[in-house]
Amino acid sequence: MKVAVIGGGGREHALAVTLAKSPSVEKLYALPGSDAMAAVAQCVPVGVEDLSGIAAFCEKEGVDLVVVGPEVPLTEGLADVCQAKGIAVFGPNKAAAQMEGSKVFAKNLMKKYNVPTAAYASFTDGAAAKDYITAQGAPIVVKADGLAAGKGVVVAQTVDEALAAVDAIMEDRIFGESGGRIVIEECMVGEEASLLAFVDGKTIVPMISAQDHKRIFDGDKGPNTGGMGAYAPAPVMTPELTRTVYDTILVPVVKGLAAEGITYQGCLYAGLMITADGPKVVEFNCRFGDPETQAVLPLLDGDLAQIMLACAKGTLTADMVHWKQASACCVIMASKGYPESSHKGDVISGLDSVAPDVQVFHSGTKVVDGQYVTNGGRVLGVTALGATLQEAIDQAYANVRRISFDGQQVRQDIGAKGLRHLGK
Incomplete structure (x- = not known):
């Protein structure tokens, strides 16, 4: 089939790399893509917010499946525009994407359907x-x-x-x-984790858990970022906890949306706080996380394109989704000044010295005069797999040290919480 990935960041690079390995994908496009994504997909200069342009291109080229990476085109209704042309989309329609587009909408839905979350009030x-x-x-x-x-x-x-x-x-x-409009919530105490799920409107198949690291500095210090690294699976999410999240959060939300006349299809991302009272929702996202995607997808053992198409067509089954018996660690390398600003144009060296079994996902780079340079706040995501979490962490950092650019920022403790759970 022909597949188009919408976006050009690290998450979309990971999606494209994984989809390119799917036996059922004969042609892969990236709109707009990136210089790095051009290695696995044909990049097309159409912006992520040009909904009609995306739909027109996909209709003209006979694209069978559109995979939407970023949240903005989803909340703006890209799925609706493409579906109106008969094109299957992995990603929720505009109504369903309110789960991320409006925290008030999500909180009110959770309250109505008794989904555990922080106490809150909203204000204009x-x-x-x-x-x-x-x-x-x-x-x-x-x-x-x-x-x-x-x-x-x-x-x-x-x-x-x-x-x-x-x-x-x-x-x-x-x-x-x-x-x-703002939401004010009680401050929940516990450990955060992420559980993403494939959803076809009725059937929900959780992915393996992950844990993001939002703060810029080690020890969860400093300002929030888009994410400085992630690892998967997260030991804090035991099989029992995953079942609880499925039963008390994922199922009630998808059923609740259906009761409101909204069919959710795509990736549903539950950002969780594991409290003394059990797992509670911090937030929902209507798409794959970034950088969780870069840690989760390399562990997928199956045909991602077929799974996504099944979500779009309402034919998803649990036996389509399998995972490698391994761990993954993704370490983000960010530019000077991030997250307050980003520094562009710094030459990146060492990319050709990375181990062949380690994947470098490009979040904010471009090629200038034959060399990769920084072009955003988060620049690279270095992902390694290992038989154990410790092995994945060690391999990721060993390869981070092979790459350098001026002013780079790297957290040194990605995965440390997971090791503590494992008694390491």
Whole structure:
């Protein structure tokens, strides 16, 4: 079949690399793709927000399946536009994508269908939000309602910090129009984990668990980022916990959406907090995570294109999805100044010295005069597999050390929490 991957970041590079290995894929496109993705796909200069342009290209070329990477085109309705032309899409329609596009929508749905999550209130009035914060006390969590590239959350340790967050989001609009409405939540205590699932509208098949590392510095210090690394599977997510998440979170959400007249098809990402009271939802995403994808997909033992097509057609079965008996570790190499800014144009050396069994996914690079240079905040994701988590971590960092560019930022503790769970 002909498949088109929408996007050009590290997540999409991982999707393209995995899809290129699918026996059923005869032609792979990337819109717009990247210089790195050109090794496995034909890149087409159509932007991710050009919904009609994407649909027109896919119709003209006879694309059988569109795989949407980023959240913005999903929340804008790309699936609806393509489906109207008879093209199958792996990714939820506009109504279903509200699970990520509006935190208020997601929280209200969870409340209605008794899905465990943090206590919350939503506000469009800054003064009322501040009164609520003052009454609740700290620590407390302030979130922009809409999309904010994974950064629209402030975990405030003091009331003053929370009040300042309200001003920054609602008055200064540091996250743009996403801050016109905010959600204020109780600060849950526990360990975070991610569980992604393939969904065809009714059938839900969880992937292996993962754990992201959001903060820029070791020990979960410093500002939030889009993610500085991930590993899979995450030992904190035991088989019993995974079953609990399936029963109390994934199934009620998909059924709840269906009861509201919304069919969810694609990847449903549950960001979880493992609390003393059991797993609770931190947030939902309507697509593959970044960088979780770079750790999870290399462990897939099956035909990703067929799995995705089954999700789009409502024919998914659990026996289509199998996983390698191994662990994966993805370490992000970020540019100077990230996450406040990004430095572009720094020459990247050492890519040709990486071990052949280690995958380097390109998040923010481009080729200039025959050399890869930095072109974004998160630059590379170095992913290694191992028979054990320790082996995967060691291999990933050994190859990170072979790559260099000016001002690079790398966390040194990706996977350390997992090792602690394993008693290492």
